[in-house]
Amino acid sequence: MANKRILIISDYERIVPPFMQTLIRYAVDKFDHIYYVTPPIPEHYSKTILYENLTIRTWSNTERLRQYISGILSPLRFSFWKELAKGRISFGAIKNIGKLYFCSDGFINLTDKYVSYALKNDIEVFVLATWMNVDALVAARLKKKYPNIKSYALAHSGEVMAERNPYLHQCFHEFKHQYLDTTYFISKKVLNGYYQAMADSDIKNKYGNRIKVRYLGSIKNSNMLNPDKTGDYFELLSCSRIDANKRLDSIISALKKWDGVPIRWTHIGTGVMENNVKAHAQELMSINPRVKVHFTGRIDNSDVIRYYAEKHVDLFLNVSKSEGLPISIMEAMSYGIPCAATDVGGTSEIVNQTNGYILNSDFTDSDLIDVLNNYISLPSREKKEMRVAAMNTWYTKFNAETNAKALFNEWFN
Numbered sequence: 001m002a003n004k005r006i007l008i009i010s011d012y013e014r015i016v017p018p019f020m021q022t023l024i025r026y027a028v029d030k031f032d033h034i035y036y037v038t039p040p041i042p043e044h045y046s047k048t049i050l051y052e053n054l055t056i057r058t059w060s061n062t063e064r065l066r067q068y069i070s071g072i073l074s075p076l077r078f079s080f081w082k083e084l085a086k087g088r089i090s091f092g093a094i095k096n097i098g099k100l101y102f103c104s105d106g107f108i109n110l111t112d113k114y115v116s117y118a119l120k121n122d123i124e125v126f127v128l129a130t131w132m133n134v135d136a137l138v139a140a141r142l143k144k145k146y147p148n149i150k151s152y153a154l155a156h157s158g159e160v161m162a163e164r165n166p167y168l169h170q171c172f173h174e175f176k177h178q179y180l181d182t183t184y185f186i187s188k189k190v191l192n193g194y195y196q197a198m199a200d201s202d203i204k205n206k207y208g209n210r211i212k213v214r215y216l217g218s219i220k221n222s223n224m225l226n227p228d229k230t231g232d233y234f235e236l237l238s239c240s241r242i243d244a245n246k247r248l249d250s251i252i253s254a255l256k257k258w259d260g261v262p263i264r265w266t267h268i269g270t271g272v273m274e275n276n277v278k279a280h281a282q283e284l285m286s287i288n289p290r291v292k293v294h295f296t297g298r299i300d301n302s303d304v305i306r307y308y309a310e311k312h313v314d315l316f317l318n319v320s321k322s323e324g325l326p327i328s329i330m331e332a333m334s335y336g337i338p339c340a341a342t343d344v345g346g347t348s349e350i351v352n353q354t355n356g357y358i359l360n361s362d363f364t365d366s367d368l369i370d371v372l373n374n375y376i377s378l379p380s381r382e383k384k385e386m387r388v389a390a391m392n393t394w395y396t397k398f399n400a401e402t403n404a405k406a407l408f409n410e411w412f413n
Contacts, residue, residue, distance in 0.1 A: 003122060003123065003124050004032045004121075004122075004123045004124065005030070005031045005032055005123065005124040005125075005126060006031060006032060006033045006034070006035065006114065006118050006123055006124070006125055006126070007027055007030075007031040007033075007034045007035070007126045007127075007128060008034075008035045008037060008111050008114060008115070008125065008126070008127045008128070008142075009024075009034065009035070009036050009037065009127075009128050009129075009130060010037050010038075010107050010111070010127070010128070010129050010130060010134075010135040010138045010139060011036065011037070011038045011130035011131070011135060012038065012039065012103055012107075012130075012131070012133065012134050012135055013038075013130070013131065014038065014039050014040070014041050014042075015041060015045050016036070016038075016041065016045040016046070016048050016049055017130070017327075018218070018301045018327050018331075019216045019217075019218075019327050019400075020049075020130055021048045021049060021301065022216070022217070022218065022219050022400045022404070023216070023400075023404055023407075024036075024049050024051070024054065025219065025404075026400075026401060026404040026405065026408070027404070027408070028051045028053055028054060030408050030412075031053070031126070032053065032123070033053050033054070033055070034051070034053060034054040034055070035054075035055050035057050035111070035114055036049060036054060036055070036056045036057065037057045037058075037107055037110050037111055038056065038057075038058060039058060039059070040058045041056070041058070044300070048300075048301070057110055057111075059106055059109075059110055063106065063109060063110065064106070066105075066106070066109065067102050067103070067105060067106040067109075068102065070101055070102055070105040070106070071098045071099065071101055071102030071105075072098075074097065074098045074101035074102065075094075075098070077101070080097055080098075080101070083097055083170050083171075083172055084097055084170060086169045086170050086201075087167060087168075087169040087170040092166065092167065093167050093170050096167045096170065096171070097167075097170060099134070100133075100134050100137055100171065100172060103134040104134050104137045104138045104141060107134070107135075107138040108138060108141055108142065111127075111138070111142065112142075112145075115127075115142060115146055115149060116146075119146060119148065119149070124150075125146070125148075125149040125150070126149070126150045126151075126152070126411060127139045127142055127143070127149060127150065127151045127152065128152050128153070128154070129151075129152065129153035129154065129180075130154060131153075131154065131155075131156060131159055132153050132154065132155035132156065132159040132160050132173075132176070132183065133159045133171070135153065136153035136155075136159075136176045136180065136183070137171075137172050137175070137176060139151040139152065139153055139176075139179075139180060140153075140172075140175055140176040140178070140179040140180050141179075143179040143180065143181070144179045150181050150411060151179065151180050151181055152180060152181055152182050152183070152184065152411075153176065153180050153182075153183045153184070154183075154184050154186065154216075155183055155184065155185045155186065155190070155191075155194070156186055156190070156324040157186075157187075157190055157322060157323060157324030157345050158322075158324075159171070160173075160185070160190060160193075160194045160197075161190065161193060161194070161197070161322065161345075162193070162197040163322060164322055168197055168198070169198070169200075169201070173198065173201070173203070174201055174203070174206075177203060177206070177207035177210065177211065178207070180210065181210065182210050182211070182212055183207075183210065183211045183212070184212055184213070184214040184407075185211065185212070185213050185214075186213070186214070186215065186216055186324050186325050186346065187213065187324055187325040187345055187346025187349055188213050188346060188349060189345060189346045189348070189349065190324055190325070190345055190346050191211065191213055214403070214406075214407060215325070215349075215397055215398055215403055216325075216327065216330075216398075216400065216403060217330060217394075217397075217398040217399050217400035217401075217402070217403040217404070218327055218330040218331040218334055218394070218398060218400050219305075219400045219401065220305070220334040220335070220394075220399075221305065222309065224309045224335065225335055225336040225387070225391065226308055226309070226311075226312060226313055226335040226336050226337050226387070227309075227310065227311070227312050228312065229312050229314070230312060231312075232261075232262060233261075233262050233263060233264040233292070234260075234261050234262065234263045234264070234314050234315075234372070234376060235264055235266070235311075235312055235313050235314045235315075236263055236264070236265040236266070236313075236314065236315055236317055236372075237265075237266050237267075237268070237313045237315070237316050237317065237332070237337075238251065238265070238266075238267045238268070238269075238316070238317045238318065238319075239267070239268040239269055239304060239316075239328045239331075239332070240267075240268075240269050240271075240318065240320070240328060241269055241270070241271035241272075242267070242269055242270055242271030242272070242273045242274045242277050243271045243272050243273050244273065244321075245320055245321045245322060246271070246319070246320050246321075247319045247320060247321055248267065248273075248277050248319075249277060249280055250319050250363070250365075250368070251265065251317065251319060251368070252277070252280050252281055252283075252284050252293075253365050254365040254366075254368040254369055255284055255288065255291045256284055256287055256288055256365075257288075257365055257369060258288060258290055258291055258369060258372070259290065260290070260372070260373060260376060261290075261376060262290050262291075262292070263290060263291050263292070263372075264291075264292045264293075264294065265291065265292070265293050265294070266293075266294045266295075266296065267293070267294070267295050267296070268296045268299060268304055268307070269296075269297075269298060270297050270298040274295070278295060281293040281295070304331065305331060308331065308332060308334075308335040308337065309335060313332070313337045314338075314375070314376075315337070315338055315339070315340055315356075315372070315375055316328075316329065316332040316333075316337045316338070316339040316340070316356075317339070317340050317341070318339065318340075318341040318342065318347070319341070319342050319359065319363070319368070320341075320342055320344060320345075320347075321342075321344065321361070322344050322345060323342075323344045323345035323346070323347050324345050324346060325345060325346035325347065325349060325350060326341070326347065326350075329341060329347070329350055329351065330350065330394055330398040332390075333350070333355065333390040333391060333393055333394040333398070334391065334394040334395075334398070334399075335391070336387040336388060336390050336391040337387065337390060338355055338356040338357075338375065338383075338386045338387060338389075338390050339351050339355065339356040339357075339390065340356055340357040340358075340359060340368075340371045340372075340375075341356065341357075341358065341359065342358075342359045342360070342361050342363065343358045343359065343360060343361055344361050350393060350397070350398065352393075354385075354386065354389040355386060355389040355390040355392075355393050356386070356390065357371045357374070357375070359371065
């Protein structure tokens with residue numbers, strides 16, 4: 001009889017990101033129980049992972065108080081100053097390391113009893129860090145304390161890219177790699193950039209055998225493709241947070257100069273710059289009557305997928321300043337929607353000239369307009385070929401079911 005297994009997932013970001021919702025969907029059949037350890041999260045996130053064998057574990061006010069005390073006392077640890085010395089000493093760096101102790105101590109306190117109980121009862125323990133930040137530190141610390149468990153981490157972009165993490169060298173990354181069984185980077189380009197940024201620490205030579213690239217992927221609930229065009233508008237779609245990194249104002253700037261066929265740009269998502277961007281979009285429509293803009297606000301991921309299945313989209317657009325490897329592009333491509341995206345992070349590992357368009361990271365209004373005109377002017381046959389290529393890219397490289405099964409087979413074998 002096979003041993004029982006439990007999976008402990010650490011996630012400090014107060015959300016359940018779509019990629020983790022997807023991974024859990026396939027994990028529930030592989031583990032006897034899953035513990036999702038997180039700070040309190042909104043109900044609309046918790047309801048995305050409601051399974052009989054999954055427990056969402058958050059901390060009480062008393063447990064939270066213990067964390068604050070731990071963070072305050074963290075400068076008394078020798079390892080605090082050792083890590084601080086690896087980079088520029090600043091108040092921000094001190095605060096960041098204190099936060100890592102504060103958060104990881106809280107996670108350890110919550111998960112320790114699950115691990116110790118499981119091991120005493122011959123239950124296999126697997127730990128997965130959602131992000132290569134405090135979550136990975138938790139997984140590494142648990143592995144150090146309990147060498148017989150398996151500990152893994154996912155590394156995306158913000159945690160491991162020098163341009164997005166000013167404290168990259170002061171995040172206990174060497175400690176994490178020393179104890180984690182495997183760190184999975186979600187992009188080849190992101191991993192190569194990480195190796196380059198961490199060259200002084202020689203991460204590649206020391207721990208490269210325990211660092212891999214593994215694509216996450218997205219789910220698709222049917223064999224449907226995005227429906228055929230029915231209206232007169234060129235349907236442009238984007239899906240992201242609304243913040244400075246996503247650069248929606250760059251789309252607005254280009255569309256102000258648009259003089260071609262009527263365009264309807266729909267954006268799915270919300271964020272800190274929503275009011276500002278909406279005001280600029282209103283200005284755009286008053287200036288250029290050829291363009292209509294619609295903001296859906298935040299909608300559940302299942303509704304995003306339904307949108308791709310039911311509403312025609314000519315072109316999906318992502319103009320981010322920085323990225324890991326966008327799940328939003330995977331989801332769009334799974335329904336045969338071509339994508340135009342900036343060449344940042346690992347985006348060029350999914351978008352290419354057969355299934356869309358790659359823009360320079362510092363693209364101009366004219367560059368974006370040229371992409372739109374190019375696609376609009378393609379013969380119907382070439383548009384169809386591009387849409388088929390988009391779907392095939394998803395199927396062969398970014399099918400979450402295939403990728404999840406391969407990940408679990410690797411763990412268990």
